[in-house]
Amino acid sequence: MKKTVRHFADAARDVMNASLDQLDDRTRVELSCLKYRALDGEGSKQKRKLLWSVVPAVICLLVVVSVNFYTADRGTFIDPEVSDINLLSTNEPLEFYAEEIEFYLWYLETESVDADLPGSGVLDPVEHTIPAYGAGEAGADRSDSSEPGNA
Amino acid sequence: MEDFFGSIERQAYRMALVACANRDDALEVVQDSMCQFVAKYADKPRDEMKPLFYRVLQNKIRDFRRREMVRSRWRIWFSGEQEEDRSDPLENLSVSGSDPEQDVRRREAFERLQQELLQLSLKQQQIFLLRAWEELSVAETALAMGCSEGTVKSHYFRATRSLQEKLGEDWP
Numbered sequence: 001m002k003k004t005v006r007h008f009a010d011a012a013r014d015v016m017n018a019s020l021d022q023l024d025d026r027t028r029v030e031l032s033c034l035k036y037r038a039l040d041g042e043g044s045k046q047k048r049k050l051l052w053s054v055v056p057a058v059i060c061l062l063v064v065v066s067v068n069f070y071t072a073d074r075g076t077f078i079d080p081e082v083s084d085i086n087l088l089s090t091n092e093p094l095e096f097y098a099e100e101i102e103f104y105l106w107y108l109e110t111e112s113v114d115a116d117l118p119g120s121g122v123l124d125p126v127e128h129t130i131p132a133y134g135a136g137e138a139g140a141d142r143s144d145s146s147e148p149g150n151a
Numbered sequence: 152m153e154d155f156f157g158s159i160e161r162q163a164y165r166m167a168l169v170a171c172a173n174r175d176d177a178l179e180v181v182q183d184s185m186c187q188f189v190a191k192y193a194d195k196p197r198d199e200m201k202p203l204f205y206r207v208l209q210n211k212i213r214d215f216r217r218r219e220m221v222r223s224r225w226r227i228w229f230s231g232e233q234e235e236d237r238s239d240p241l242e243n244l245s246v247s248g249s250d251p252e253q254d255v256r257r258r259e260a261f262e263r264l265q266q267e268l269l270q271l272s273l274k275q276q277q278i279f280l281l282r283a284w285e286e287l288s289v290a291e292t293a294l295a296m297g298c299s300e301g302t303v304k305s306h307y308f309r310a311t312r313s314l315q316e317k318l319g320e321d322w323p
């Protein structure tokens with residue numbers, strides 16, 4: 001029985017293989033077209049894959065460039081209002097700046113007046129000592145004798 | 152890949168033709184199978200390709216048969232007179248050999264075999280084609296058909312016995 005099955009299978013194979021040669025040209029051409037269409041589909045899919053792998057990289061690059069551009073732009077631009085805000089937002093009390101400004105204004109005024117007087121090139125070290133920057137007590141001592149208001 | 156398709160495209164078409172009984176449907180099934188195979192298994196080694204391709208083909212044939220069943224039900228419900236122009240697959244055979252007598256004999260033998268194959272169940276028919284024609288092993292046929300090796304053996308045996316009985320001793 002096994003031999004018969006084998007024999008029958010061989011005969012069937014021969015008949016079916018012969019039938020392949022009898023396929024008409026139109027069908028053969030169409031089969032070739034199908035084959036190349038499927039292979040083209042693979043090519044375009046690979047291209048699409050490549051494109052999708054490049055797109056995120058391009059997006060990341062654009063984000064980095066735009067962030068860097070924005071940051072660099074902000075760094076070179078100096079806004080006077082912003083600098084004032086920086087001044088105002090420091091921890092130093094506002095009175096400190098007011099006192100200093102008044103003092104320096106007074107000092108400039110005094111200096112110009114003294115310069116006009118003959119023989120007044122040297123200032124009295126006791127009365128015209130310039131306090132150290134930020135010395136609160138010095139400013140307080142100074143207020144007794146040499147405040148612009150008192151002068 | 153191109154060589155592989157070249158080696159199996161006509162067999163695949165014949166198998167699809169036996170299952171679909173229509174030239175255009177068979178070509179469509181083969182095309183879908185090729186596209187899906189390329190998409191899924193293009194990087195597989197060459198020796199694994201054959202059973203995998205036939206697995207894809209068998210799935211496509213099964214899908215096609217299911218769709219056809221649904222369509223035929225709708226056709227029965229809505230209209231009996233809308234007959235599709237289903238050409239005879241055998242009309243696509245051309246006489247290409249040098250010996251016309253031998254060609255006619257082969258054509259007749261194939262026609263009888265095809266007619267008897269159509270009488271078998273889809274599973275028996277496809278298992279017979281894969282085992283006898285494509286010479287796939289039992290394991291490869293089981294992989295292609297998505298069933299166990301025992302099922303392949305029993306279906307192949309029944310299909311062969313049935314065909315032998317119907318075609319007779321003097322075939323081909």
